[in-house]
Amino acid sequence: MVRVRYAGAPSGDLHLGNIRTALFNWMFARHEGGTFIWRVEDTDPERAKQELIDRAAETMRWVGIDWDEGPFRQSERGDYYASIVSRLLEDGWLYRCYCTRDEIKARGVSSGYDRFCRTRTDQPDAPFALRFKAPDRDVVVHDRLAGEVRTPASEVQDFVAVRSDGSVVFALANTADDIAMEITHVLRGADILNAATSNVLLFEALGAAPPEFVHVPLILGPDRSRLGARHGAVGTLAYRDGGYLPEALTNYLSLLGWAPGTGEEIMSLERRVELFSLDGLQTSNAVFDIKKLEWMNEEYIKTLPVDELRDRIVALDPSIPRDVLQQALDMELLQTRIKTLAEVRDAMRYLYERPPASEVAEEARATLSMLASKLETSDWSVEAIRDAVQSTVEELGLHRRRGPKPIFVAIAGSEKALPLYESIYIIGRDEALARLRAAMSVA
RNA sequence: GCCCCCGUAGUGCAGCGGCCUAGCACGCUGGCCUUUCACGCCGGUAGCACGGGUUCGAAUCCCGUCGGGGGUACCA
Numbered sequence: 172m173v174r175v176r177y178a179g180a181p182s183g184d185l186h187l188g189n190i191r192t193a194l195f196n197w198m199f200a201r202h203e204g205g206t207f208i209w210r211v212e213d214t215d216p217e218r219a220k221q222e223l224i225d226r227a228a229e230t231m232r233w234v235g236i237d238w239d240e241g242p243f244r245q246s247e248r249g250d251y252y253a254s255i256v257s258r259l260l261e262d263g264w265l266y267r268c269y270c271t272r273d274e275i276k277a278r279g280v281s282s283g284y285d286r287f288c289r290t291r292t293d294q295p296d297a298p299f300a301l302r303f304k305a306p307d308r309d310v311v312v313h314d315r316l317a318g319e320v321r322t323p324a325s326e327v328q329d330f331v332a333v334r335s336d337g338s339v340v341f342a343l344a345n346t347a348d349d350i351a352m353e354i355t356h357v358l359r360g361a362d363i364l365n366a367a368t369s370n371v372l373l374f375e376a377l378g379a380a381p382p383e384f385v386h387v388p389l390i391l392g393p394d395r396s397r398l399g400a401r402h403g404a405v406g407t408l409a410y411r412d413g414g415y416l417p418e419a420l421t422n423y424l425s426l427l428g429w430a431p432g433t434g435e436e437i438m439s440l441e442r443r444v445e446l447f448s449l450d451g452l453q454t455s456n457a458v459f460d461i462k463k464l465e466w467m468n469e470e471y472i473k474t475l476p477v478d479e480l481r482d483r484i485v486a487l488d489p490s491i492p493r494d495v496l497q498q499a500l501d502m503e504l505l506q507t508r509i510k511t512l513a514e515v516r517d518a519m520r521y522l523y524e525r526p527p528a529s530e531v532a533e534e535a536r537a538t539l540s541m542l543a544s545k546l547e548t549s550d551w552s553v554e555a556i557r558d559a560v561q562s563t564v565e566e567l568g569l570h571r572r573r574g575p576k577p578i579f580v581a582i583a584g585s586e587k588a589l590p591l592y593e594s595i596y597i598i599g600r601d602e603a604l605a606r607l608r609a610a611m612s613v614a
Numbered sequence: 615g616c617c618c619c620c621g622u623a624g625u626g627c628a629g630c631g632g633c634c635u636a637g638c639a640c641g642c643u644g645g646c647c648u649u650u651c652a653c654g655c656c657g658g659u660a661g662c663a664c665g666g667g668u669u670c671g672a673a674u675c676c677c678g679u680c681g682g683g684g685g686u687a688c689c690a
Contacts, residue, residue, distance in 0.1 A: 180690055271688090282687095298688095322617075325617090326616080326617055328686090330688095332688095333688085340687095340688070341690050360684095361619065362685075363685085364618065364619065365618060366685080366690080391682090397684075423626095427626070428626095430627050432628085434627085434639090436626090454619080455619090456619090456621095456684090458626080460640070462640060466640055509652090557649080560649070564649085572648085575649045575650070579650055586650060587650055589650090589652090590650080590652095591649055
């Protein structure tokens with residue numbers, strides 16, 4: 172029975188890397204019919220805030236991840252850790268260390284610990300941490316992706332397991348919880364591959380078999396450093412606010428470090444669960460490419476039912492008039508023209524708000540003028556409007572393609588806009604005439 | 615510095631010793647379609663990091679170099 176967890180510090184908004192890790196765990200659990208557990212590593216009191224957890228939960232729900240157990244908070248599991256610590260103490264795995272980092276450095280130790288306190292017999296009246304008595308041999312971590320990762324004996328450290336304030340350190344809480352929760356597979360970022368050595372030592376000391384480790388490669392920014400704040404929008408919710416569909420975002424994220432092996436790229440959550448396998452996991456880091464995400468979002472938008480699309484646009488931006496939006500959507504003006512939901516507003520704004528009149532070329536006046544007079548008496552249908560525009564262009568001997576440009580400018584405020592006939596139809600006869608006249612009078 | 619991981623076009627993937635004149639997708643780009651902009655369709659672009667082996671044969675296996683990333687905390 173597969174039991175996996177997403178364990179992270181609630182550092183506010185879960186960033187893309189966190190979500191991808193959660194996603195991999197979740198997809199794996201769902202594929203295997205296993206259990207997905209959410210654990211919050213908030214031993215640091217600064218991080219033990221309910222609002223942070225709420226926000227993390229909001230993020231998880233938005234992307235479609237649900238959890239079978241949890242969220243378990245490490246900040247509430249102190250008693251359990253204390254029992255683990257006393258066990259370790261009884262079995263002789265821990266020893267008191269009174270050294271401060273400065274003292275260690277003063278001894279000429281640049282990194283790691285020289286085991287100074289390991290053999291000391293006195294017990295000074297000073298604060299102490301508890302260090303783990305690491306064995307004097309190579310330690311091997313069996314990782315699904317990296318293989319047998321061997322840490323040479325000289326690099327194996329007597330790491331601090333309990334801080335001088337009595338709180339337990341990440342490796343300890345992490346391992347203790349994985350044992351208690353009977354975790355079978357640990358999928359996490361490769362940034363803590365090295366830390367797995369401490370985990371393995373602790374599993375052994377506690378007489379538990381280590382889970383299968385799967386350290387997934389990291390997501391990098393365009394500059395190839397680990398994706399982080401310096402790369403701009405990295406919080407997952409920022410993508411919701413930016414008009415990305417969660418299914419597109421998670422689809423894209425899933426492909427960063429994993430491939431189904433079928434060549435498929437656009438896959439629903441269900442399909443991804445169906446295809447997910449540890450075998451498809453990648454061993455090298457992946458660069459986050461916003462362009463491909465945009466493309467994928469576009470693809471998802473294109474296949475969304477109109478009503479669904481409308482609801483999502485309104486949910487994101489309630490200020491957009493629903494009736495106008497509905498018309499634009501029904502006339503298929505928007506769906507193939509936006510990469511994100513957030514673009515809708517600017518794309519269709521001129522349909523319900525008169526754009527500032529911009530200057531039109533002198534020669535264009537005749538065009539606008541003739542069209543205006545045709546529109547005054549024309550039937551009010553897209554077909555009739557098309558006839559009016561086309562006949563104007565023909566009668567004035569204008570270029571078939573370039574001829575209507577001034578009309579776009581007059582109506583939409585730009586040469587690039589949604590389809591003209593429908594736009595004119597939607598804004599209505601009075602408004603259309605007013606805009607044409609306004610454009611003529613600017614010059 | 616030391617330790618660990620990784621290395622196929624700009625990016626993400628496929629390739630698992632001969633089927634590779636290295637495939638797909640994004641990007642970029644030419645064209646068609648078209649009332650603008652898009653969509654769609656057709657085409658182009660660019661790569662096995664380098665050097666040694668092993669082998670009849672290597673993108674695929676081995677070694678080295680170089681390059682990238684991560685770690686080196688009483689952070690996770």
